[in-house]
Amino acid sequence: MPNPRDLFRRKFRTVVSALATGRAGPASGDRLFARAHPEQVTVTESHQFEQEISRNPSIRPVGAPTGRIEIVVPFDGADHFTRQACADVEPVLEAGGRLPRSAVIGHLAFSGHQHTDLGEVLGLDDSYGALPIEVPVTGADAPGGGRELRRDREAGVIWHEYRPRRDLLEVEPVNVRIDLLDPDTAGGTITTQDSPDFVHVSQQPNFRPYLWLRVRVTLIIPWQGGRTVPEPVVDRISLDWPTITSLHVLQVEQRGVSSENRPIIYNPVDRTIEWRNVPMKADRDNQRRDDELRFVSDDMVVSIRQPGELYRQPSLDGTVEIEIPDYLLSGMRSRLFDSLGRLTEESHRECSRLTSRVHVILGEAFARRKLKPHQHLHFDEVIPEAARIADIENALNDRGFDVAFTEKPGEGGVRRWQGRAKRTEGPETMNLIIFVEGSNHETERTVHKPGGHSYTSKLPSGELKVFMYGELPRASRAVTREMNALHAAVRDRFDRIRALR
DSSP: OOOHHHHHHHHHHHHHHHHHTTSSSOOGGGOEEOOOOOSEEEEEEEEEEEEEESSSOEEEEOSOOEEEEEEEEEOOSSSSSOHHHHHHHHHHHHHTOOSOEEEEEEEEEEESGGGBSHHHHSOGGGTTTEEEEEEEEESTTSOOSHHHHSSSSOEEEEEEEEOBOGGGOSSOSEEEEEEEEOSOSGGGOOTTSSSOOHHHHTSOOOOOSOEEEEEEEEEEEEOOTTSOOOOOEEEEEEEEOSSOOOGGGEEEEETTBOTTTSOOEEETTTTEEEEEEEEEEEOGGGOOOTTEEEEEEOOEEEEESOGGGGGGOSEEEEEEEEEEETOOTTOOEEEEEETTSOEEOTTEEEEEEEEEEEEEEHHHHHHHOEEOOEEEEEEESOOOSHHHHHHHHHHHHHTTOEEEEEEEOOSTTOEEEEEEEEEEETTEEEEEEEEEEEEEEEEEEEEEETTTEEEEEEEEEEEEEEEEEEEEETOSHHHHHHHHHHHHHHHHHHHHHHHHO
């Protein structure tokens, strides 16, 4: 049996919807006004999508977008349906009329609603885009007499549903990227960094029997100038997990955020692992058009220390929910005015919610994961200078790579360079990351002359360390072959330099 508040909500919605569309209620000159304040006025638009991450990826909308206007008015006699509001309706209550009477406590004004069906649903075309907010004070659907209006035991909920147009979005706004990675990359450094530093690269890699799931969310929304840029947030990410698991084997890492501040939880009801509240930032560098905004989240890496169950699954499914505060994808805008006609934004909120159901085909993901073989090289009696970096560049150019090196700051007389080389391998791209570290020192050379004379002189010398690793989906043998070829070519060049000294 429904409780009285639930029953009251259903009746309240029926009466106010009828009044809002002009199908019932008193004439405009006989309207009753009350100085009440809604606790919450929310306009929300929801869009659903489905995405498959595979060799033939796809993104498509699911169903039609929906919109909802919800207004909550507590009858508390204080902050919302105030004592002034009770006094405003007191003459009607004292008259004891049994006919339904409603009090107008404010208006919602809409602009740009032509991209929705609100004009038809609420009759906005006949009211210049204004929706009166009316609450019943007498009649069968009212909360009762003056005592019930201020005892804070009931709240009225008014809601209206509408539909935005489906053809408003020229592109699918949500794109989720999920990659499977091996942690044995650059000494096991987390892959949310743009590039590992020299300390991590110089460490010997050790096999780690777990996997990384790297997740990144991209959002593209239509935009018109003159508005405040929204701040979208990934409200929730959930992954369907095949078995009940301990949270000790799962961890989410994000650049600049510790794992303690990004907790991961297991939902036993839905059998999912979840984490929340990931901010997104504007990506101006990759924005293609002036009439759109592009946002991207930081890379989030889920460390899975016991990935055995994943190997038995045909796909890894998940849900990504994005919330865009103060923005409606339909382009509609709304404003709240109180019973005295004053603009108020304190309890007014607009929001767009986008939900994408993601399916990762695990067989193809395992096949396409990037394996990163490493090599650490050491060259003695080689002075670290720009000419030696040019030797490495020339050796890579001879192998068909496009390469660029930049010098990095060093400490204690140590010079450092970082380079990146790439070459097309069929439909894929092979990447080589090279770190060069060199230091100077002096060496002694002794020359023995006939007659038992010998001469010792000091010469400048040094040593050069080269740390490199490569990336290529599905195959590591080709990367290892290229690194071996680079090793042989560079060693040959450096041997000739030492012979000339």
